[in-house]
Amino acid sequence: MIDVLVAGGGPAGLAAAIRAASLGMECVVVEPRTAPVDKACGEGIMPSGVAALRALGVEVSGHPLRGIRYLEGARSAEAEFRGRTGLGVRRTALHTALHTRAVELGVRIVPDRIADVRQGHDRVAACGLTARWLIAADGLHSPVRRGLGLDGPGATVRRYGLRRHYRVTPWTEFVEVHWSRHGEAYVTPLGDGLVGVAVLSGERLAYERHLAAFPRLAAMLLGRDTGPVRGAGPLRQQARARQAGRVLLVGDAAGYVDALTGEGVALAVATARAAVDALASGRPQDYPARWDHLTRRHRLLTAGLLALARRPATARMIVPAAHRAPALFRAAVRALQ
Structure with missing residues (x-):
């Protein structure tokens, strides 16, 4: 019988598989995409995420990130990370590094999609495979989460993300x-x-219309776009629990607030490791509390910033406030790093 079956071969699923394999557990990842x-x-990884990847034996090249800078009009505020750097890295490069490491450790990748899960008192079955445990890492709109x-x-206020690359x-x-009063644009050096x-x-608009809300940035990027626009959303997703019997939810599948603070990869790796470690220790019941601890600061800070950003009267105060109180802004950024 397989020790751990993983639904989803993104960063969270591959991180879980790598951790499981490194602990001597047999692991199979089910992922329909090539x-x-x-x-x-x-595509920005916080310093904690870079450290977590290295702890898994995953090295990926990219552009060093020293910190976060907020801009609106002529005003700006910036905060450097403390002690460590983050990394700007193409999503495909990150996935390649994780996939390569998993295969090196003997993880089997099955080209399929898990939706229907059947559980017994000592096993779980899906896609013709039987395992002691299943880790659901199948993303923002997790079919496993829904099936269970x-x-x-659903969120009362829906937010969406679009991304494009520029040469x-x-x-x-x-x-x-x-x-801007319409939203935010995140520029990550890669x-x-x-x-x-x-x-x-x-607002659900074409990418170009969103970018037009940032005229100085749009002028710098004019005519330099490359590759397709990719989108995701609605971003906010809630899970009623992080564990259901022999299934543990990690990464975005376990619940997601927003991309506003850029911790997606770091939290994906951290929660994946916590889930596997709970299984390895024979205490899967400890995982939900561990998930709550690992994500609490992120959830609170992101929710608070979102509450300010969604109201025009308070949104226009965010950058001026960060500019006037640089110590507070540094503290907030470093709390998330």
Whole structure:
């Protein structure tokens, strides 16, 4: 019998598989897409995420990130990470590194999709495979979460993300967050003459219309776009629980607030490792509390910033407040790093 079956071969699923294999557990990942997998993503990895990847034996090259910079009009505020750097890296490069490491450790990748899960007192079965445990890492709109009846209530305010790449030499080692009353634009330096620009908003518009809300940025990028626009959303997803019998939810499948603070990859790796470690220790019941601890600061800070951003009267105060109180802004950024 397989020790751990993983639904989804994105960063969370592959991180879980790598951790399981490194602990001597037999692991199979079920993923319908062919590697490398691309998706809408800000492509900035926080310092904690870089460290977590290295702890798994995953090395990926990219553009060093020194911190976060907020901009609106002529005003700006920036905060450097403390002690460590983050990394701007193409999603396909990250996926390739994770996939390669998993295969090196003997993880089997099955080209299929898990939706129907059947559980017994000592096993779980899906896609003709039987395992002691299943880790659901099948993304924002997790079919496993839905099939188990764990979908929480839908968000009252929906937000969406779109990303495009531009052939332009990165001009900074900071992730730049450009603010407007319509949403935010995240500029991530990726190296090799490439930057990624992700826009987040509650308005469902074409990418070009979103970018027009940031005229200075749009002028810098004019005519330099490369590759398709990729989208994701609605971003906020809730799960009623992180465990259901012999199934543990990790990464975005376990619930997601927003991409506003850029911790998706770091939290995916951290929660995947926590789930596998709980299984390895024989205490799967400890995982939900561990998930709550690992994600609490992110959930609170992101929800608070979203509450400010969704109201025009308070949204226009975010960058001026960060500019006037740099110590507070540094503290907030470092709390998430």
